[in-house]
Amino acid sequence: MAIAVHAGLGDPAPKPLNYAAATLDAPRPAVARPLVQIALLLDTSTSMDGLIAQTKSQLWRIVNEFKDSRRDGQTPIVQVALYEYGNSRLSPINGYVRQILAFTTDLDRVSEELFRLVTNGGEEYCGWVIRDAVRDLQWSHAGNDYKAIFIAGNEPFTQGTVSYVDACRSAIGRGIVVNTIHCGSEAEGREGHWMDGAKLAEGRFMVINQDAAVAHVPTPYDDRIAALGIELNRTYIPYGDPTAALAAQNRQSAQDAGANANRLAGSSVERALTKASSNYRNSTWDLVDAYREKTVTLEELDDSRLPAELRGRSVAEKREYIAAKTSERARIQGEIDSLNRERNRWLEVNRPASTAAATLDRAFSEVVRSQAIQRHFEFPNHP
Numbered sequence: 001m002a003i004a005v006h007a008g009l010g011d012p013a014p015k016p017l018n019y020a021a022a023t024l025d026a027p028r029p030a031v032a033r034p035l036v037q038i039a040l041l042l043d044t045s046t047s048m049d050g051l052i053a054q055t056k057s058q059l060w061r062i063v064n065e066f067k068d069s070r071r072d073g074q075t076p077i078v079q080v081a082l083y084e085y086g087n088s089r090l091s092p093i094n095g096y097v098r099q100i101l102a103f104t105t106d107l108d109r110v111s112e113e114l115f116r117l118v119t120n121g122g123e124e125y126c127g128w129v130i131r132d133a134v135r136d137l138q139w140s141h142a143g144n145d146y147k148a149i150f151i152a153g154n155e156p157f158t159q160g161t162v163s164y165v166d167a168c169r170s171a172i173g174r175g176i177v178v179n180t181i182h183c184g185s186e187a188e189g190r191e192g193h194w195m196d197g198a199k200l201a202e203g204r205f206m207v208i209n210q211d212a213a214v215a216h217v218p219t220p221y222d223d224r225i226a227a228l229g230i231e232l233n234r235t236y237i238p239y240g241d242p243t244a245a246l247a248a249q250n251r252q253s254a255q256d257a258g259a260n261a262n263r264l265a266g267s268s269v270e271r272a273l274t275k276a277s278s279n280y281r282n283s284t285w286d287l288v289d290a291y292r293e294k295t296v297t298l299e300e301l302d303d304s305r306l307p308a309e310l311r312g313r314s315v316a317e318k319r320e321y322i323a324a325k326t327s328e329r330a331r332i333q334g335e336i337d338s339l340n341r342e343r344n345r346w347l348e349v350n351r352p353a354s355t356a357a358a359t360l361d362r363a364f365s366e367v368v369r370s371q372a373i374q375r376h377f378e379f380p381n382h383p
Helices: 046-066 107-116 126-136 164-175 186-191 194-200 222-235 243-261 267-275 285-292 314-350 360-373
Strands: 035-043 077-085 097-104 148-153 177-183 204-209
Touching: 035 126, 046 148, 046 177, 046 267, 046 360, 077 107, 077 126, 077 222, 077 314, 097 126, 097 148, 097 164, 107 243, 126 148, 126 164, 126 204, 126 285, 148 360, 164 177, 164 194, 177 186, 186 194, 186 285, 194 204, 194 285, 204 360, 222 243, 222 267, 243 267, 267 314, 285 314
Parallel strands: 035 077, 035 148, 148 177, 177 204
Antiparallel strands: 077 097
């Protein structure tokens, strides 16, 4: 089934941070970095197991659309929010809608929550969940930031007491594009007003086969890229509340394992590419990221909030230790980037003619770049 795409909008974005090119004490940019804000609204009613499975396996590929992007020479900060709707386990008073995560740069948390989703029958109120996302999330006020809702489901867009017309108009009134992804036929999506919802908010209407297997062409470089992605974990220095830092480390390892379980969908490779980019930011628990972003001061950081290997050391020794981990991270990230360039060259020659079904990753890719380009984002490594 071909992806149906109608009426669009867009923004470009920046490139992965090169740790090797940055010093630990590099000044922060004077101009605010551009934002990419993506809210995923997923139908978790009984029939949507395929959609959830695709989203789990393709989160990293979705985020990687902005891996090499720039706006005004700067890499964007990518934030993801997550909602579920249409699940009978949710409160009918709240329209069977639940905000799972507000906007966050913690992509491991997003992945973790996706793996926790369980489908169950319910009422699918598209207008309600769009209204809640527009109203309750902390959307950027900057006109050129890329702000987009992606709502996926299969029942008519018209269900519920909240008008989808009002919700979509409210979204675009705040510069938020609404892209609709119908899990079914194009004709059913049109009849169910999924196309109309996208048109109202200057977005795209798409149809996907939610039960199709996501296409991935294995290459000779995949195993090494995936292994290097896991090697990056040894460059992280947990700090702060010991319980929270340990939970974050365990979450990182668990999401590596989840991606590895989806190797046939390319998840382990895509996750490694994400971890080698500036989209993967962990300054709330990793001292390398926190020190680079200047969100901590070593002179003021109590030893009780440091790992055992740094306690009792001088500030100079702590800086040296962080610098060594920063350098090691840069080396591994550089090797991942180099291998990925070789991988892309291999795919140019060896990729088979596309017979892939319309799946979530393809739908997202076709839309997000064109919309971001309209917001003056650039994608230097893509036509």
